[in-house]
Amino acid sequence: MGNRDESARRLGLDEAITRRDFIGGALVAAGSALPGIPTLAGAQGLDADWGGYSGIGDYARANGNTAAVVNTAHALRDGAFEKKLEQARAVDDLYDLVIVGGGFAGAAAALEFNDAGSGGRCLMLENHAIFGGAARQNEMEVDGYRLVGPQGSHNFRVPPLVEAGAAPNLAQEMWSRLGIPTEFLHASPANVADGVRIANEYYEPMMRDTGAAIGYYFDARTHGERGGWVRDMWSDELQRTPLVAETRADLLRLHRSDAHVVAEAASDEWMDQRSYAEFLRTAYGVGDAGMRYVDPILAVSAYGVGSDAISAFAAKQLTMPGTVKDKAAALGNPLEGFPGGNATLYRYFIKALRPDAIEGGKDLVSIATGKVRFDALDSPTAKLRIRLQSTAVAVRHVGDPQTARTVEVIYSRDGRLQRVRARAVVMSTGSWVTRRIVRDLPEAHVGAFAQFHHAPILVANVAVSQWRFLDKLGVSAARWFEGFGFFTNIRSSVRVGERAPPLDPNYPAILTFYLGFPHAGLPLAAQTAAGRAQLFGTNYRQFELQLREQLQTMFAAQGFDARRDIKGIILNRWGHAFVAPQPGFYFGRGGQPAPSSIARLGFGRIAFGHSEFNGHQNWRWAATEGRRAAKQAIAAIRSG
Helix, strand or coil, X not given: CHHHHHHHHHCCXXXXXXXXXXXXXXXXXCCCCCCXXXXXXXXXXXXXXXXXXXXXXXXXXXXXXXXXXXXXXXXXXXXXXXXXXXXXXXXXXXXXXXXXXXXXXXXXHHHHHHHXXXXXXXXXXXXXXXXXXXXXXXXXXXXXXXXXXXXXXXXXXXXXXXXXXXXXXXXXXXXXXXXXXXXXXXXXXXXXXXXXXCCCCXXXXXXXXXXXXXXXXXXXXXXXXXXXXXXXXXXXXXXXXXXXXXXXXXXXXXXXXHHCCHHHHCCXXXXXXXXXXXXXXXXHCCCHHHHHHHHHHHHHHCCCCCCCCCEHHHHHHCCCCCCCCCHHHHHCCCEECXXXXXXXXXXXXXXXXXXXXXXXXXXXXXXXXXXXXXXXHCCCCCCEEEECCCEXXXXXXXXXXXXCCCEEEEEEECCEEEEEEEEEEEECCCHHHXXXXXXXXXXXXXXXHCCXXXXXXXXXXXXXXXXXXXXXXXXXXXXXXXXXXXXXXXXXXXXXXXXXXXXXXXXXXXXXXXXXXXXXXXXXXHHHHHHHHHHHHCCHHHHHHHHHHHHHHHXXXXXXXHHHHEEEEEEEEEEEEEECCCCCCCCCECCECCHHHHHCCCECCEEECCHHHHCCCCHXXXXXXXXXXXXXXXXXXXXX
């Protein structure tokens, strides 16, 4: 242990930096680990040290799935509430609508209910300490600058203008309804090396090797003297890389696959019947090296597992290599990103629904940076009440679902169970929750929800005092092939307010790491379970040490010093971040319907709406499904 402890001190684990302010600079859990997936142990379970430092500002108590949220969820999974349901205390008068889940789907459902003009009362239950689902942000302060990074949901595309005489699509409707700008300002880079292009967001350079000056790192421990950095490795067909000829050929087949037309001739249903790995092998001859290259991208961009477990049609939705002929036409407007990801986009929903909930006006800066008025969210006089830290544990019709006039919702809050009733309920939660808490779920729905598999992700935001180490390499983005994670970049995010640092290598910045846990080769359910075991079974200090070691290994030669230059670390753990759509997910298999076609069917006075039904989760699909579910609920309310 002596050498390991010395390595930890050398990398700065004894430094009282921002990430450790919450415990006064003392080391915690030094060498401890949480084996497997933790369960609720007695009345304790996980504690705050497991989650670590969570930042400042409105989101300071909600970095990913916090220990409190995980403990409650595992208590629900383990049946801890069953004997207490009848003791739940009734609160509030009858609501017209209760929405379970406070992400984009829930917000869109609330907006649809509001715009329907019924004037009814609505309650939204959110299990975290602030609204937004995965659309939340982390905030830190370094050298007087406010640094902001995404917790999960990261980017968006401004919808194209509505053509004369054409009906707007949902994204266009929402943009207009919420008053979101269609043009944005970005910081201009200063003092950067020639040719260093900086992307506006994270995904484009990570997924498609475009939009930024990208450096590729090959670890010397694997590649010996030929290890090191290669900029723009595709420009000379990988000749400067230390890869062997067979691997280079495989990666080039993958990289050039867009020139082929196999996918154009294949129907979507045909692609859905096979995995993405099978498709690449049979259509383009891509082998194991190509799969190892795409698996991390799939794991952090949308699906969380390996290419051998994912429908090829799912990969097409992401415009992954080989699935579309013309990416530019398929993608539309360029991707944009706010500093804190889609937390700002979500706050536009809240400002439209509850103008008093965020201080300030309806301009971008006010909505993005205005303080949340937590005391106003659950006001008894509001048409929409937002109740935080409230985890639904049971939802059921009061009587026969075919004839019931109300639905009962029981939720856990502050360690106590409470119950409310409503004329209809929208479940805007993931199916891993829905199938446990909707107690009178029809058998068809039970079977459909069992076909939804979910994978984890870790999003780490690391505040650094400067990023000259990237600029010295002539890059703004980095990808690597061994070690912890695989990608990070400097971003020219949408400019919001005046407290952000200049886009200059000599000033502080946030490096965001999206970290997946793919286990290619295992069955789908085993891949997702193994990933969650890693995510929940690794303590804060172990993840911190891996991040520090990775950065130090890659950038020490460019002057980076983890002990000196890392100023803050926030971890966001998402146990069920993505739905992982297996072959047959979209069109069904073996004569059976697609699970989403059944999941979209409400029953009685309960409707279901979540982005997972589309397979490719983003704010637009969440809003689409949430709005559809709200319309079903409104119809049930109006039926009497």
